Amino acid sequence: MKLPANPAHATSRLRDRVPPQAFFGVSAVFHYLGPAFAVMLLEHVGVLGVAWLRIFGAAVVFAVWRRPWRLAGRLRPAQLGLLLALGVVLAAMNTVFYLACARIPLSTVGAIEFLGTLVLATIGMRNGRNLLALVLAVGGVVALADIRLVDEPLGFVFAFANCALFLVYVILSHRIANTGSGLSGIDQLGAAMLIAAVAVTPYGLGDATAAFAHPSWLLAGLGVAVCSSVIPYVTDQLAMARLRRATFALMLSILPATATVIGLAVLAQAPTVQDLAGIALITAGVAIHQEPSEEKTA
Template sequence: MLQHERKMTVTRKIPPHVFFFVSAVFHYLGPSFAVLLFSYASVLGVAWLRIASAAIVFAVWRRPWRIFPQMPWAKQRTLLALGIVLGLMNVCFYLAIARLPLGTVGAIEFLGPIALAALGARTRRNIVALLLAIGGVWLLTDVRFSGQPLGFLFAFANCALFILYVMLGHQIAQDGDAAGIDRLGAAMLIALILITPLGLGGALAALTNPLFVLAGIGVGICSSVIPYVCDQLAMARLSQATFALLLSLLPASATVIGVVVLRQIPSVLEIAGILLVVSGIALHREAEAQPRKQGTKPQLRKRRNVAKDQ
């Protein structure tokens, strides 16, 4: 117990932005290697390998099934929702990157969080920021829309699911670092149950080759274990709006990793679109906290009279 508390104390000393930076790097590093597995397993099979390997790691590391029966129904419902979102989000993401460049999918995915951040502070500045981001995504979609419309459908579905992931992730992170990670592990097991009928058949060919199995495990650790754990460590100490703002790193990291690992060189219009998205989030500002009102004038007058009588 003391050792566990000591580990949590160490993580508390690390700035939450560091966890977010690590998450941003691994968020697309794992999927970039997953693209290389598409020749040996179906897209849904690769998605299953990612979720299954991550679920196994969480099962061995955290044994998350212990906490589920002890939780009230409201929190169990949140975990079930997060598990479904994780499963569908991974499926849509892989179906998208099988048809579109990683940088394009990353920028579309980021449109959801910037809209979520914009809802936190409705100002003219933030409206302009949101319009810049929308313009950037429009450039990206316009570049390749005629070639892969289905890919954009999956990319935007992944974007919507990513919003739900941020919202539900913050809910399970409210009780602290360790509790959030345990609940994340439980949600990953739920995601595995959901996706197994869809992806296990497409992964059977890869399961016969130990090298591909190791690659699948690597994808799961890089794509789901490291970034999702880092997200929980960051979400436990950052507001939902601030976390959404920091997601500006995602389209940039997706493009860089796409170039380095997959040799996907972006066009001038794609670069312009990504820059517009990043510029939009850089322009965005979080709303300042409003001072709490002490009460209406009649209420204040009544309080003064009571104080005088006393």
């Protein structure tokens, strides 16, 4: 009798066969496709409720798929602390992200979200070509940001809070992807998502109850969870396992461009000439960036 394939072994083979840039491309698309659908769900469910539906739905998917509680007896105290930290960060990051998206355009939130990762990209620069790539990417983000603090100051407070938390997410997730402990990064991500579900429940469940009487809203929430917190976070893990942290951070500069395109396609938030110029600069920066030959986990 043939035993079912081990999910960890299957994802390991997939990770080794597919270029890491391809995983990142999938993550970039779904990173804002899910939130775009969530913005439409906000019309029926409060911001905190949408955050709960996203995180709890993702936790259910990871629980069924990976059964991350199996890691309990194999985690050292330091690893457990890392997963607890990532879980809390995921809960807080997703919450402030939606609080920002409810007030300012998705493309602006995306541009601000990238700013924190510039620190990681700058630290990892090793040659003139990569420095030029960073300059082009920064110019593109500045063009896309078009910050108007007077219009919606609270929205920008949440957007910059999300920026800081996203930076922490990248650092913690990259560490998990490269622990070298024999534990699957995706399994650890699943455990962190279960922790995030516990963390978001006290303040998010109340708003989410409005969706319990509407199966279509619950289904939409599950779709947001898969598109926002399962597909992009899993492909992030697969890409991070093979890319330097600084390289991954620079590639994140494509996210504001992705947010602009998806904002147009899903939310009818039309880009301006300045937005298009920003997208072109970011694309050029990512295109000329060269992966350093040193150890990827620097």
